[in-house]
Amino acid sequence: MALAKDYQSVMGRSNDIQKEALGLDYAVFETSPISFDYEALMTSTGYTLEEIERIQGLYGVGNTPLLELRNMTKLARKYAKPGFGARIFAKDESCNASGSFKDRRAACAVAHAKKLGYKGVMAATSGNYGAAVASQAAMQGLNCIIVQECYDSKGVGQPEIVEKARKCEALGAEVVQLTVGPELFYSFLSILEDTGYFNASLYSPFGIAGVETLGYEIAMQCREKLGKDPDMVVCTTAGGGMVTGTGRGLQKAGCKAELVAASIDLTGLHMASDVQFNKKSCTTGHTGFGVPYATDPDHSDVPRSAARPLRYMDRYVTTTQGEVMYTTEMLANLEGIERGPAGNTALAAAFSLAQELPEDAILVVSETEYTGAGKHIQPQLAFARENGIEIKFGDPSEDKPGQNIVLPANPGLIKYKEADLNHFRQSLIKKSVKKAGVKPTDADLEFLAVETKTDVDFVKKTLEENGLL
């Protein structure tokens, strides 16, 4: 008998569909209603760093150049105290097969799907990950379906997302596009169930393990080229996979660089709003993903996300859309490298962070991404203007997401904002305990301390203040 395919029925079968589609039973890692064994989940992939390097090496992924941004460093020093202004480097991740660091995640996920005998792979993403999965599926001989949130109710698509659809199709994938809303997950599950494909989730342990090579390469390249470790690594954060994987890779290399997460501040814009969907001028790397995925990682398309950025980040800073667009133009004009804007979120923050570090310090920005029609500051600014967003030069502190884009009147006005990391940590602790609905045990308190890179006293204090202990 054919299965009922209505919303309630499919969502009701969610756990079974996901189990089939990942070849992985998450239940075995659960240790209490609050805790699970994260390291066991990560090692369950069976892939060591060396094995991942081997797989990525086969499929055009990894070993990307570490570029020194000399003119940007020189410019940053003009706005720093004497003796300050770290050397800025960027990992040119656009050199990966499909043009972004997401290839690292996709290479392992697709290789794993192939090993388990799946005929195809699926991913729910409006980002670069779609092209990465499509590219790896093509290389490894599997079918690929990408499901993306792309249009508002008038059928107007974000230029950046439309370009990503084109690229997926160019690489042989089927692209299913939807209007705004979290029920995309229903369409995704329904097709997953019908096709029996592998869920190449962004948040699977295979995907996140794939990013570890990025952190590892950063440490090793700094040691080889510069004879020392980086002092600071800045990662753009949305779903948290970059921060998590890079942090784990740096740790595996024994590198103690300060890890800074950076997002574009889009506070005030609702991510599931039809009207506000096209008021965003950058579709990823922003707080609309960065904050919820940091404070509640397990609301993704897998039962337990392997991306747990609060375990690894030392700081969380924000930038504005105008600062990121200005910095993208700076990269093109002063370094001769034209790259996509979203990947430059961390670079905008880095330009300002570098000014607070001494001149001999090494600051590495963990990625660049490819650029193209739609995925470029000119169509993005033109689209913003069409949507009634005011574009002006001024002080980025006047930025109001959805209303204006303030391009810094001069580079000295680019200034990151420090977000309250402890507030995010407290938020994760509270959500975890409330969701479980039980009193935490001593083991749970320790788990939550690791989850938030804090200690048991911090966790206890947070819970006591909120009447949860």
Add this chain to the structure above:
Amino acid sequence: MAKKGDWVRIHSVVLKAEERTAKLPEDTQKCDLEQWTKGFLQEESAKVGDVVTVVTAVGRTEKGTLLEENPHYTHSYGEFVPEIIEIDRQLREIMNFGGEE
């Protein structure tokens, strides 16, 4: 008029506005959840607006309303944005490109 085997784009409503039970902002709550995909037309012939069947790039069968024959992309590098030229000019001036060291 599209004929069998033509590459077409189809549209469907996955959930009508009143069927959407997820936690949504008010504006989204008023909208249908709509879906688009592409594939090879299976009917002998069809015109825009007809309900049709397609076989997609991966061989999946999907039904929907025919929206476009020979669909193509129109996204671009966008209209001229004068502010970009101003950023370029400013940066090169501060860095004194082409000038004395």
